[in-house]
Amino acid sequence: MDANSPITSMSIASKGVQIANLANGQYQFCTQEEPTNWQQGAGVCLIFTKTNHHLEGYYGYPHSDSFICIRGEIEGNIVTGKALAISFPMNQISSILTSKFKWDAEKRLELSQGKIARTSNDEWGRIDWIVFHKSTLNVNGLHKYSRPRMTPPSQLCNWNFTKN
Numbered sequence: 001m002d003a004n005s006p007i008t009s010m011s012i013a014s015k016g017v018q019i020a021n022l023a024n025g026q027y028q029f030c031t032q033e034e035p036t037n038w039q040q041g042a043g044v045c046l047i048f049t050k051t052n053h054h055l056e057g058y059y060g061y062p063h064s065d066s067f068i069c070i071r072g073e074i075e076g077n078i079v080t081g082k083a084l085a086i087s088f089p090m091n092q093i094s095s096i097l098t099s100k101f102k103w104d105a106e107k108r109l110e111l112s113q114g115k116i117a118r119t120s121n122d123e124w125g126r127i128d129w130i131v132f133h134k135s136t137l138n139v140n141g142l143h144k145y146s147r148p149r150m151t152p153p154s155q156l157c158n159w160n161f162t163k164n
Helices: none
Strands: 025-030 045-051 054-060 067-075 078-087 109-122 125-138
Touching: 045 067, 067 109, 067 125, 078 109
Parallel strands: none
Antiparallel strands: 025 045, 045 054, 054 067, 067 078, 078 125, 109 125
């Protein structure tokens, strides 16, 4: 079966594919195979635009508000760069700014050197925009979907903000 067939996802680990070698474009990779139903993704997913060896996108759990925006350089199947997180009262990240930590249960995304770039308050409490100046994402073993199914990064990841 053709690896680009829309009815199959492809594990990049089993096929030896490196995201660094993909053509420029938009992609979705997830820890679980591409669903055949209405779901946008399964497991935890990386949705991104690749331009040469640069990646802009986000890594997160489908059907939730749990995601981290990522921009960085690709080498093989490792993305290193910066990350942007929004810390709501329900998912406080701001308490672990200076520590190195794994963001996801799968332990693929490591963040460190966090700084609060902006803070605001709403009816639910304080919201912090946190830039992690060091992020490393390992995408080995993820499944390449036939097309991006989740919200485009441009709708979720706004890096253009100023500190209050």
